[in-house]
Amino acid sequence: MDINGKEFYNAIKKEMTKSVVGNDEVIKLLTVAVLSNGNVLLEGFPGIGKTIIAKNFAGLFGLDFKRIQLTPDTMPSDILGFYFYNQKKSDFELRPGPIFTNILLADEINRTPPKTQSALLEAMQEGSITIDGKYMELPNPFMVIATKNPLEHEGVYALPEAQMDRFMFKIDILAIDKQDELEMLNRKQEGTFKNTISIISERDLRLANICVKKVKVSPEIMLYIHNIANASRNDNRLLYGVSPRASEQLMMASKALAFVEGRNYVIPDDIKYLFKYVLIHRIKVKLEYEMEGLTGGKIMEDIINIEVPK
Template structure:
């Protein structure tokens, strides 16, 4: 297991970025054994973790959504909980509840499954809006408040929520205002033919792969601090702001990217750049994370929906229309 030296002012940014990439690549390598042929998805999921955000994985059953969340928790030595969302799930089933202790003659808080480093909210759109809101509040506040007492959740804290885009009967779709709380939305997708054949061969011989712990929670917290210090030149911040402005003015969008969305895009680009071993953001970092960070924050007009236009297509048009900056300094 690689040990990351504590971040100090005397350590050069380039050296910190090199340390970041060393641990980052170890985690990617381990998860790649579980989610085969999806290194790009794994890298984006890690960028979400290191940026301190939360993740929505929207895909059909059997593509590895649960395996991704569990492998991520295992490699960082984090605790993990899976919550199956159903229509009768109550907020207290997630957050916890105060119970009467006969011995002490007082109420005692019993933590719910949300008190873990990685929480898989499976099929979040099957729970009632009230239960969804309870989870989203914990995601935002990083604590559960019961009877006026705050109970902080562990750190680092990542919620991986899944949605099935096919079977929508009896579901409560997350509204855009709540989706905006998630840093990224990803789809894993099916592996290609060769990779799927290799998966079948490997499982037949040795069974499912088990990832190893390659880092610690303390190191993950240090990586998050490093990602937050990755240099973002004024040209890059203006580029991000220009992309957001272009979405607000696009004729096929009735709701563009908010300032919170712009900040999310910058944080994700910083974490992705650090994963490449750089201490500065380049325009390609912004372009790479723009889709996962922004598409779920866009609302199409009725005309666009009738035409079958997707938010991804509109975003691609926006990215193509905004001039890419030439960055003069790298910090």
């Protein structure tokens, strides 16, 4: 049974308005990510609503949700779990960490050291983890939504390139506009903000995932994706371009976007809309160009203007 993608997304958008004002684009991208099994990095200054958006988005699906506040002393075992000796059973027993969930909110991921950040790598790519040499499958679906504060420079750690490459999207959450902020203040005063409730069953989410897989990507669109990725790898202003994983995730995200737009095929505009969210965090501008004020976003805008399939 097929699900109407537009109706699916509109239901999500409508329910999210109970807890969030504005940020429609963020809600759409999170929907695309959950439909294409992608992880998301939300970046924005404190108080912008990153945690509220992530928590209430997770509440839409009736899935298991856990949140972990990452700090400099967070250990990998705090995320994954660990084995302890149960004296009553005279055997070792697993005490599972918060990663055993469907949607994990990793708050302020850049506050924890790279060793702890790396505990998420296998989970984000494979949907599994290894504890003391024992392989374990995670619940399906599994998604990480991480938040990052770009303003702080003390007591924080850069995310390694390998970690960044596991995020399908990096989304910058900006301040809402005047009208939305006034609406937020009024609703706060009136007490009309509410947490979202589960409106999409796990079954419907799985059916939607199946519908996304049926969305067609033409050979011309695939070549377009390759040409974009390849142009980034050969741009002399960049230390490195994007990985083949980025190409794959751009294609999968474009299928999900086409689905929520009510189409069963991908068009070039899907790629143009998504490329900055999929690719910008995977490239590195050379220092000499960075000092001249050139940004990765400007370079990617140049690259996206390569020949577009008709």
